[in-house]
Amino acid sequence: MSEYAIEMLNITKEFPGIRANDNITLRLRKGEILALLGENGAGKSTLMSILFGLYQADSGKILVNGKEVHIKDPNDANKYGIGMDHQHFKLVEVFTVLENIILGCETTKFGFLQLKEAREKVVALSKKYGLYVDPDALVEDITVGMQQRTEILRMLYKNNDILIFDEPTAVLTPQEIDELMKIMKELAKDGKSILFISHKLNEIMKVADRCTILRKGKYIDTVDIKDVDPEKLSELMVGRKINLVSNKKPAEPKETVLEVKDLVVKDKIHGINAVNHASLKVRAGEIVCIAGIDGNGQHEFINAVTGLMPIESGHVILNGEDISHKSIRYKNTHGMSHIPEDRHKHGLVLDYSLEQNMVLQRYFEDEFQTVGFIKDNDVRGYANRLIEQYDVRSGQGPITISRTMSGGNQQKAIIARELDRKHNLLIAVQPTRGLDVGAIEYIHNQIIKSRDSGAGVLLVSFELEEVMNLSDRILVMHNGEIVGEFDPKKTDIQELGLYMAGAKRQNMGETKESAV
């Protein structure tokens, strides 16, 4: 028997205009956790997709337990015990969580689905690993965090023993990440072999045994985690030193740009108040962050403010004007920029080219059209400028179909578009989700720059480090209410955690009053 569960030897894969994998060799030992590290677009997802049978390598071999195999499709992969948790979830929107988990290995009796047994197994798994899901919710209605948990449960449900995690933690809360790390370690102890992709070096340090590093499609090195530190890893990855602790000037808040008064938003499924009389203010020149555990109303709060969800009651005031019931177009053109939580659902038209996506909210402006005709050259020029300025990497530049871009580069494209639009309020939900450290550094600096040039920034992030690093003021949201306000310099992660979990709350005078 071979010492390796998986060996991928000299894998090469080309896409139009780019060599995504260039002679990469990767070996996964049995029962180990191997991290895969690389910048956005380095070719990690491509390599994993080849292993999972979604793509065919142009050349190279794959060995499972020492035997060469040909993995033609995910069914083959499943046959060899390979399961994958995708970076961009592959869930059926109109199915329930339970149905999605059992999809492809349904137990039937006389041709009828045996949902009861499946449900028991799923509930047991989700209890065991603390992966909370609502089995009966439709996937289109749940948050990305819960979609992620659904994907993980699906792998566990299928009893796969080679598990690929493509950026599973990008959308999880710190607590959930800790949980997942524990689960992964336990799974490895059970003899499962795990491939783990993450841009977060501390996670890799915490769980991985070894780490393989890719750069621009090429194999760089494989290191033992006990021999390296995060600095060394990031240096191997980008080829230079990274400074993630932003050295920003203190905020100089000016006039209020966004005021939310007593906002109530109904939950789409259960009809309860997902946002319950929440109020806040964002002033020009400051970064206000809503911290909280996923599913406490942040999602609905942002969607109501931006216009993606209807408001039950309350007011949203932008630059002194009540925009509660204005159209999204109106908000877009009156100073609001929005980096959405779900880049595939809202952020991009995936079948449009990169340049078409760059003008998604601006195609009708005189800069890009005359008498209804799009000025192709101006769109191209504009897109090229953004691509260069924000270092958006893709196979064919402006005409690349957005669907084929790597996750991190899709995110960079959205960020470029939203930051470049004229705005004095920037709403950013998980803006650095899925970005490599180099890109995060850059995006953080861009957000700070936007603040310093006079915009108010409303940030939603589940990553407490990002929250602490970036914000000038922190609001904690719990159960649809704002339960505390903090100065990042005078608080710490532990204190925030207590508020986020609902163990403590401040007396938010303003909120209470208006609630009556």
Next chain:
Amino acid sequence: MNTKNKNMKSIAALDSIIASLVCILGGLLVGTVVLLLLSIVYPSIPASEAIRGIQIVLAGPLSSGNVRSILFNLGDMLLETTPLMMTGLSVAIAFKTGLFNIGAPGQYLMGAMSSLLIALSFPKPNNAGSALLIWLLAFLSGAVLGALWGAIPGLLKAVFNINEVIVCIMTNWIAANIVSWVFYSTGDRFINTAEVKTQFIRKTFTNNIETAKFGLDKVFPGSNIDISIFITIIIAIIIYIILEKTTFGYELKACGYNRNASKYAGMSEKRNIVYSMAIAGALAGIGSSLWFLNGQNEFLWNTYLSLPSEGFNGIPCALLASNNPIGVIFTSIFLRWIERGGFNLSGFTDYNEYVSALIIAVIIYFSGFSKYIKDKLSKSRTEKIIKEGNE
């Protein structure tokens, strides 16, 4: 960089065309096999007939015998292409917005009814000017009524999120019954009672309303061809420009690809759904207007019995063209071409014309593979580029 990008784009277009051609070739091959099988089953047909048969089908109107009948067949084929091209466009533009317009038959009927009513209601015009005016009015009314009929499923989809396919099927039959009822209740006013053909509406030439011919009838002597084929080609080009070059087309397609993202971007996705269906309806309506305003085509008013096939045939026409409006020009002509070949097949051999229907059906099945073929093509091309680059 720019020229390289342009090349990439035209290469992609080339790939689609090649893919469509491969589908067609596949269909023809299977058709040949069927002809061969038939010749085995029926001893009266020698195997050599199969090859001749497929040649006849392929040659379409050109296989009609002498020059005279070839020209006559060509002319009629082009005339028949008109409504098909329009319903093909109708289906294609709705597809681009993510909607399945299976309501083209109903829209087609409503267009036919309104243009016939207008063309035949006015007193016989006695000069070319007023005839043209009535023609225009009838033509436009066909577009308008088609648009209204298309807008209904669009509205229901936009406002109540009711599946457009279901509503389209219902509006098809509602249209069929309305049309029958209107002509039934107007009695002899519009019905052709002259030649004991009481199930037909009078041809519009009886009221001096005919689409201009600009001498085309001299080029294709004996056929009823008029300039409508050029009108439809121009419309197809306009639709292409709208979709590819305008902000309106940009919105429609964004809406079709990703409704959530277009909402996020501030587009009114509901309005776009209604517009798209209305345009689709207008196109189908124009198709029937042009067909009946030709002057020589008869309208069977008992429409509640069956829906017009032109409406449904728009679907394969659009599919084969990958919903590209320019592609629809060619696929609609091609489908009619093969159909003519099928008629000739039954005329000149012992096969019957259903064989051509079968070949068309097979081609349509193959068109399901066109994306697959296209992907294969682009893959092998990149491999080649890479090899050359390495050398």
